[in-house]
Amino acid sequence: xxxxxxxxxxxxxxxxxxxxxxxxxxxxxxxxxxxxxxxxxxxxxxxxxxxxxxxxxxxxxxxxxxxxxxxxxxxxxxxxxxxxxxxxxxxxxxxxxxxxxxxxxxxxxxxxxxxxxxxxxxxxxxxxxxxxxxxxxxxxxxxxxxxxxxxxxxxxxxxxxxxxxxxxxxxxxxxxxxxxxxxxxxxxxxxxxxxxxxxxxxxxxxxxxxxxxxxxxxxxxxxxxxxxxxxxxxxxxxxxxxxxxxxxxxxxxxxxxxxxxx
Amino acid sequence: xxxxxxxxxxxxxxxxxxxxxxxxxxxxxxxxxxxxxxxxxxxxxxxxxxxxxxxxxxxxxxxxxxxxxxxxxxxxxxxxxxxxxxxxxxxxxxxxxxxxxxxxxxxxxxxxxxxxxxxxxxxxxxxxxxxxxxxxxxxxxxxxxxxxxxxxxxxxxxxxxxxxxxxxxxxxxxxxxxxxxxxxxxxxxxxxxxxxxxxxxxxxxxxxxxxxxxxxxxxxxxxxxxxxxxxxxxxxxxxxxxxxxxxxxxxxxxxx
Ligand SMILES: Nc1ncnc2c1ncn2[C@@H]1O[C@H](COP(=O)(O)OP(=O)(O)OP(=O)(O)O)[C@@H](O)[C@H]1O
Ligand SMILES: [Mg+2]
Numbered sequence: 001x002x003x004x005x006x007x008x009x010x011x012x013x014x015x016x017x018x019x020x021x022x023x024x025x026x027x028x029x030x031x032x033x034x035x036x037x038x039x040x041x042x043x044x045x046x047x048x049x050x051x052x053x054x055x056x057x058x059x060x061x062x063x064x065x066x067x068x069x070x071x072x073x074x075x076x077x078x079x080x081x082x083x084x085x086x087x088x089x090x091x092x093x094x095x096x097x098x099x100x101x102x103x104x105x106x107x108x109x110x111x112x113x114x115x116x117x118x119x120x121x122x123x124x125x126x127x128x129x130x131x132x133x134x135x136x137x138x139x140x141x142x143x144x145x146x147x148x149x150x151x152x153x154x155x156x157x158x159x160x161x162x163x164x165x166x167x168x169x170x171x172x173x174x175x176x177x178x179x180x181x182x183x184x185x186x187x188x189x190x191x192x193x194x195x196x197x198x199x200x201x202x203x204x205x206x207x208x209x210x211x212x213x214x215x216x217x218x219x220x221x222x223x224x225x226x227x228x229x230x231x232x233x234x235x236x237x238x239x240x241x242x243x244x245x246x247x248x249x250x251x252x253x254x255x256x257x258x259x260x261x262x
Numbered sequence: 263x264x265x266x267x268x269x270x271x272x273x274x275x276x277x278x279x280x281x282x283x284x285x286x287x288x289x290x291x292x293x294x295x296x297x298x299x300x301x302x303x304x305x306x307x308x309x310x311x312x313x314x315x316x317x318x319x320x321x322x323x324x325x326x327x328x329x330x331x332x333x334x335x336x337x338x339x340x341x342x343x344x345x346x347x348x349x350x351x352x353x354x355x356x357x358x359x360x361x362x363x364x365x366x367x368x369x370x371x372x373x374x375x376x377x378x379x380x381x382x383x384x385x386x387x388x389x390x391x392x393x394x395x396x397x398x399x400x401x402x403x404x405x406x407x408x409x410x411x412x413x414x415x416x417x418x419x420x421x422x423x424x425x426x427x428x429x430x431x432x433x434x435x436x437x438x439x440x441x442x443x444x445x446x447x448x449x450x451x452x453x454x455x456x457x458x459x460x461x462x463x464x465x466x467x468x469x470x471x472x473x474x475x476x477x478x479x480x481x482x483x484x485x486x487x488x489x490x491x492x493x494x495x496x497x498x499x500x501x502x503x504x505x506x507x508x509x510x511x512x513x514x515x516x517x518x
Pocket of ligand 1: 281304305307308309310311312313352
């Protein structure tokens with residue numbers, strides 16, 4: 001093989017990847033638009049939405065809560081290690097509050113729920129695809145996008161901000177427990193410092209991020225499940241793709257939103 | 263017997279369907295008259311299930327047309343068509359998050375039927391009885407049933423709203439001979455008593471003889487033979503002959 005064919009082959013492979021990316025983006029965009037169009041056209045399935053709120057929101061509380069608790073505690077340890085005792089009394093509560101509310105609360109909750117829910121959605125819808133349940137829905141005059149996809153996407157969109165609100169409180173509590181329990185900081189001063197540093201924009205950005213991440217992970221779970229390949233292999237692949245793509249998109253969206261807010 | 267001057271209820275015209283390089287249907291032509299029971303036979307993997315899915319538009323043919331009551335599928339009011347339609351999938355395709363009765367009553371609870379929960383449940387249990395399942399199965403989940411029971415639940419779901427167009431994909435596969443007999447009689451009854459138009463896929467020659475008005479045999483992407491069931495035994499087509507007598511030797515290769 002001479003140099004020219006090598007270079008051409010290399011360029012062609014780049015071209016193919018770019019085309020594949022564009023095609024995938026287009027497909028996701030169409031899927032999203034079609035799903036959202038069902039949000040303004042009855043019939044609606046409130047029962048399905050409720051069920052999903054329960055699985056996505058309520059049953060994710062333990063995972064999200066634990067993550068936030070340990071992260072808040074670890075953050076407090078790190079900051080204390082960096083500053084002296086006097087400076088830390090001020091530094092620990094403020095950095096924990098800001099760090100958790102602005103970044104770690106939404107991002108970690110988003111990633112944890114992506115792992116838990118995006119995969120579960122992809123596996124469920126993917127299995128429905130390969131066992132012809134989605135075709136069966138169509139023959140029973142029920143639009144699968146309306147009945148399966150929309151409730152899941154909406155429920156993740158609504159559930160994530162609620163989860164993140166709880167995660168923020170628990171994360172700050174994690175820092176508080178270490179600061180007050182281990183470092184012997186003054187509890188009243190800690191809480192006052194925390195409240196002083198949490199401003200409206202932090203809270204709003206936290207919740208906007210959460211909603212965005214919820215939308216992403218719900219959508220990616222549904223998209224990959226809905227387009228699952230055949231057989232168990234196809235479903236496994238769909239599950240992996242759902243988790244990987246939602247995690248990466250969450251991190252990218254986090255960067256974009258942080259840039260937009262601050 | 264169907265009247266040849268009528269417009270066919272369902273019509274495939276030169277339908278082609280491939281999956282990647284694999285050509286499955288290569289110009290299938292098929293008419294189903296209103297009130298007729300067509301049985302499709304053919305070797306495993308010849309595209310019988312794909313043919314049904316093309317008729318419904320679940321799969322899109324690359325070439326050719328699907329007509330319903332003479333109108334192209336794209337122009338048909340699919341809502342209205344599907345409300346009078348039922349299908350048994352080859353694998354049952356039961357919703358595993360719903361109980362048996364909820365599966366059967368799936369459509370009954372929705373528009374335009376909109377039955378109350380109690381009525382829908384009663385209707386579901388009556389349909390389950392028609393396929394030989396007792397009321398005690400109603401509250402089980404599909405995963406708790408045997409394969410043959412799942413098949414029959416799928417059948418009950420397909421006929422829950424007494425539709426006039428019904429597709430059955432291997433209704434008796436996996437059933438014992440007695441149950442198969444019950445199901446064959448049921449399908450025949452739907453056609454003769456309710457005037458339903460039925461398309462049935464089967465490998466079971468008893469089903470062919472009980473259920474069919476017309477038989478179509480698919481082979482190699484084409485309709486190899488199509489005619490009244492009464493003519494099947496006297497037909498001279500070597501492919502059909504080999505198939506209905508289940509001979510290992512003949513024009514149809516055993517390895518496909
Ligand atoms: N979604 C799909 N993607 C790729 N190939 C498919 C798909 N559906 C069907 N096929 C292929 O099309 C061919 C025909 O499949 P089909 O399910 O119609 O067979 P069949 O005649 O119903 O067989 P059987 O009697 O075993 O059910 C098979 O070779 C199958 O591999
Ligand atoms: Mg089949």
